[in-house]
Amino acid sequence: MDPALKRKIRLIVALSAAVLLAVALIYTSFSASTEAKEPSQIMNAPNGGSYQLTGIVVPGSIHHRGSQLDFRVADRDDSSASIPVRYSGEVPDPFADGREVVVSGKVENGSFVGQRDSLITKCPSKYQTQAQQDPEHVIISR
Amino acid sequence: MITLGAACLFLALVVALYGIAAALLGATRHNRRFTDSARRAVYAFAALLTLCVIVVEAAFARTDLSLKVVADHSSTTTPGFYKLTAMWSSQEGSLLLWGWVLSLTSSAVLFATRNKHRELAPWATAVLMGLGAFFTGLMLFDANPFARLSPVPPEGVGLEPLLRHPAMAIHPPMLYSGYVFFSIPFAFAIGALITRRLDASWIRATRRFALIAWLLLGIGILLGARWSYSELGWGGYWGWDPVENASLMPWLAGTAFLHSIMVQERRGMLRVWNVSLICGTFALALLGTFLVRSGILQSIHAFGASTVGGPLLGLIAAVVVGSALLIVSRLDDLRSTKRIESLLSRESVFLINNLLLVGLAAVIFWGTFFPLISELFTGNKASLAAPWFDHYATPLAILLVLFTGIGPLLAWRRVSLGAAKRLLARPALVALVAAAGLFAFTDTRHHPLALAMFSFAAFSLAALVQEFARGAAAYRSLSGGSYGHALLALFARNRRRYGGYVVHAGVAVLLIAIAASSSFQTSRDLRLRPGQSASVGGYRVTYEKPTAQISPAEQRLTFGSVLAVAKGGKPYATLYPSRNYYAGAGDPTGAGPVRSFFEGQATSEVGRKTTVGGDVWTAMQPDLSSLNPVINGADRRLERIAKGVSPADAKARQTIGFLQGLAVRAIEKRYLADPPPADFRVNVNPLVTWIWVGGAIAAIGGLVAIWPAPEARRRRVSDVYAARLARELGRA
């Protein structure tokens, strides 16, 4: 076979593979992802919806019942909007009252059932408070 | 001293700006005086930043709390070693570290090339000083390590307990050094693009720096994984967390680069690939720095929103756009006339390798930034969890391990089909036997991807053994001697090639271990009272008794347990998982002093039995709800006592501190006397130790490849060939 033709064929094969991979990537990522929501956004959501719940642990709401952990999560900016969470699985070290958490799971009858091991607790950040205190600083974030 | 340090930092910026100007003058006017002056500016920049680092570390060493960065990240009670490493747990300290390593490596490469590459070096100097000026400017205007506090606080916040671990002390400098070392080939590549000197000169000048970058970054990544596995109560080594991905992406691109430049050095091909790969690797390295420092993505590591995110993003954009423009404008000069002759050749394998590694990096990039991408299209931040990454990374990794075997087997230019069949036959046979054996005799048949990984890795290892064996045999047929001597001679004569083979072997072992420890892991969550037992994957675990400890030096209370593990009825191991609670100084919830122990940061001490076959791993968390009445009672009593005391009464405050200590001891006694149930996670991880072993093997191989051959040997080889070719030229 003419080498130039061979090269063209190889290029087409490689490009097609890349396009296929890209399409598969895009399709699966939109269907496999979970949206990040705050409690106020999912309080009235229908049952069975999967989300990634983000917010602050309401102080005093942490109860260990057997191997299940119950707590409430409130909006970062509105502590009155909170939703109860039932979770079992690994609890990260920094988990405590007032900490910012992310937990994936489903909405069920007005409360949030967390997926096993999906609880992430953010380390309390000093940079954050600094940046928030100085209004002139530009912050790249949510 | 602090003022001097601040002055040095400012001076460093001035010097860097001068360096840019002098380098550009030297480059555009071919004026050697300016080029040399610019190079000296780099040396001066390094000296100044070294002074800054010394001043800051000295402040940490004597816990000078007037310095904000010391007050925010250290305390008088922080152990000595961690006082020094606390510098890079801060934004300011990390930037200083970045800038300092940049200054040292820039000095090194410019010193090494002071009488060479006279067209490339000035431009490279300008780029490197540009980066130096950026980071110095960032420090001066956004995150100054010499910022002072007034009034001086009585005590510092202390180091994040999670960071009080040797691996966590070395991990950030390793990663940053890895990122920074990639700036050297990047700078020379920009020089090459600008001057259109697109042969292998820029690669020759900087190849070792790229290798060192790759090695340090790889070690940094492994250290992070190892720390996560042995210290965190999660028991995993990789979670596809954005910050983990941020360090892996430049490493993958860097690996592709290291392979691809070999093709350019030999055949002058893949030149567009190489400049693109190094610009991409460096951009990804900057992105890695940005991701960790900006809080833009949800991550347990992300250090929260900060003010350096914006400028860093600007730098990344400048690097990406600038490189792209340069490359596109030089495309004609870059395109090579040579073509890959045959699919069965090393060149072709390296090209496929490029595609696989870049593909993997692209997948990880997409997944990591998906929350932002989805926000663009749907208005909602949606994120992808580990299973999505595994879904794509696993097949790509399986293909990669296959090529770590095929590459070494093939020769350059072309291998005939017959020869290829002969070369691949034995390793392929080994792979088939391994696959058949695993399928028939183990549980692997239910895990097809793991089976594929094991077989292909077996192929690769067999191929590498074959390479060493044939090489040694060829050497012996020429020079005689023992096999051992022949093997050593192979390494001595061609460190790059055989060091590289050792790296491949390490990677194959590492991937086998990852496949085994993830596909075949057994994990159970148990809730046990003292005396109770449960079964986990072939082992029987019994919570024997509780343990408790107080460390006044570390201000730490530890609640733990003794867990007896039996296998097949016989005692196998005793594990001591525990949980540490720390006296918090910076907790904002304003709880009572005793409760603050349990409300603040806690860390897990993992219990682990490691053998070559695998690990039994456990972490525990005691259920403290039964201790609540005691804790609350102690706090109430302490509060009443504190009310009747004036804040100025130092002696009374000392007594209160003493009483707090007594209260904590009372709780400790209560825990031991009437232990509450504890939650245990027990994991059985097969072959996980081989991850670290494989990584170590790869690192050693990398070191061998980096090690320069003695000058004498190189000359000898060269002379031999010169003599033979001289005959051809008809000279005596």
Next chain:
Amino acid sequence: MEIVLALVIVAAIAWFVTVPLRRSEDEASAVASRTEDPAIAALEARKEAKYREIRDAELDREQGKLSQADWSRQDAELRREAVAILKELDRARGAG
């Protein structure tokens, strides 16, 4: 005290960095002659790389990756390329 130190450092750096700018003509030409010619350096590097290729091809033949026929073809081609580089080197050295 710190101010004095700072000034000393500034002076030292200013002196150090401007040494090349204050070079005499003789020193400048001495420096220039020390510097390698990029064209010759590149050719030397290509020569070394070509030698390495020739040696590697021999090793590959000994290990059985290349048949005798394949090897002799490649070896001849590599030697032709090496001789071409040597000729270019001679020309460049003669011209420089």
